[in-house]
Amino acid sequence: MNSVAKGNKFEEEVFSAISAELVEGRLGLIDKYCELFRKKGYYSRDRDSNIIVDISIEVWLPGAPTWSMLWVCECKDYSGSLPVDDVEEFKAKLDQITGKNVKGLMAVTGALQQGALNFARSNGIGVIRILPEDQIKWVMYRVTSEMLSHSLDTQQFNQAFTNPRFIAMNQSFFGNSDGYIFDSWRGLLTMALSSNTNP
Numbered sequence: 001m002n003s004v005a006k007g008n009k010f011e012e013e014v015f016s017a018i019s020a021e022l023v024e025g026r027l028g029l030i031d032k033y034c035e036l037f038r039k040k041g042y043y044s045r046d047r048d049s050n051i052i053v054d055i056s057i058e059v060w061l062p063g064a065p066t067w068s069m070l071w072v073c074e075c076k077d078y079s080g081s082l083p084v085d086d087v088e089e090f091k092a093k094l095d096q097i098t099g100k101n102v103k104g105l106m107a108v109t110g111a112l113q114q115g116a117l118n119f120a121r122s123n124g125i126g127v128i129r130i131l132p133e134d135q136i137k138w139v140m141y142r143v144t145s146e147m148l149s150h151s152l153d154t155q156q157f158n159q160a161f162t163n164p165r166f167i168a169m170n171q172s173f174f175g176n177s178d179g180y181i182f183d184s185w186r187g188l189l190t191m192a193l194s195s196n197t198n199p
């Protein structure tokens with residue numbers, strides 16, 4: 001599979017996951033007031049043309065002439081570590097689109113260089129790493145209540161984001177946004193979206 005097809009496949013997986021969370025009402029948003037898109041363009045005054053984004057959710061207030069909040073997801077299916085330049089470029093795109101009423105998130109399969117993770121954290125850009133199947137060990141022989149109410153380990157999440165060969169136990173999803181860590185789409189997206197829709 002060539003790199004474009006591989007990237008499109010990952011983008012479709014991310015889009016499907018977000019769509020399912022939205023439709024099931026698990027994002028804290030009312031589905032009928034949101035529109036979900038792939039490859040939609042948003043106008044940039046700096047470019048005097050549109051910036052095409054991978055995935056976006058527009059939140060519309062009833063009767064409003066335009067959306068009130070935009071959530072943009074950039075998908076990166078890299079085998080190596082994501083450099084800080086890619087996160088800086090994504091931030092520049094977000095700033096050109098709307099300024100303050102936009103929330104950005106990067107979904108990646110590979111690790112991030114430490115500088116890339118630091119830049120994302122300091123600029124309020126959420127990061128999700130979805131590990132490939134060969135980097136997950138599923139060892140749940142028996143589920144107990146203690147396992148279901150596990151606490152999230154900051155050190156483990158930092159390793160998941162920055163170590164290309166990190167092996168996870170019973171977990172494929174690692175998210176970080178606004179200083180918080182998440183082990184599911186639901187928690188991360190609910191917080192990211194609600195922080196931009198509340199007055």
